[in-house]
Amino acid sequence: MHSLPMQPLNLKVDSVALSFGDRYILRDVYLDCKQGEIVGLLGRNGCGKSCLLKIIFGTLTPQYKYVSINDQYIRRGFIDTRIAYLPQHNYLPRGMRVDQLARTLVAEKHWDEFAASPAYIMHGQKQTDKLSGGELRQLEMLMILYSNADFILLDEPFTHVSPVQSDVFKQQLRKAAKTKGIIVTDHQYYNIVDVSDRIILIDNGYTRHLSDPEELVRYGYLSRM
């Protein structure tokens, strides 16, 4: 991948408020992510992690949000493919060949690197419904990482993935973060703590910007480290 520009782009997400009916999910959420860093997002089941990623991407409209890149307001992140998003559940259509899908998702400038990845070499000629959950997840994540977007949102990329494969994932994430900003969430908190430069916890609708992973215990996300 290419090198980071002199002035890294900065994605800012501010004042997010989301409720469904009279139930508040997110009350006052603030986070930012610069090109070149990985921000880990943690929180209990149902605290609003997936909703927040969809709001940043632009497919979920909350009561209020302010999303910008270098202080330029972004109404919907998916427009102009500035932001790419790996949803929690598999997104590649069934019954199509991996290489055909990859040609539409992977940026031309990243193609050679993507095509050299062991997962693509092994499975590129196969149909998506002939792959295991973990094989599919890895290819889905690589296609998002090697897209044109400057910012990447990943919702549970480690699900279905074995420990050794997760280590490969983390190397791929770090490599992609040389040119992109990445926000990643997963319940495998140890992988998130390991791969991230910073951790943000969603707690009762608010974002807690942690200075030390030990604070996950203080906020009751973990019973112990």
Ligand SMILES: Nc1ncnc2c1ncn2[C@@H]1O[C@H](COP(=O)(O)OP(=O)(O)OP(=O)(O)O)[C@@H](O)[C@H]1O
């Ligand atoms: N369209 C919707 N209508 C009503 N409630 C919703 C809707 N979408 C999500 N919710 C609720 O909002 C809350 C936050 O959902 P979200 O999927 O963001 O949680 P999460 O933190 O990603 O959870 P998990 O870790 O279990 O995946 C949940 O309680 C969910 O039931």
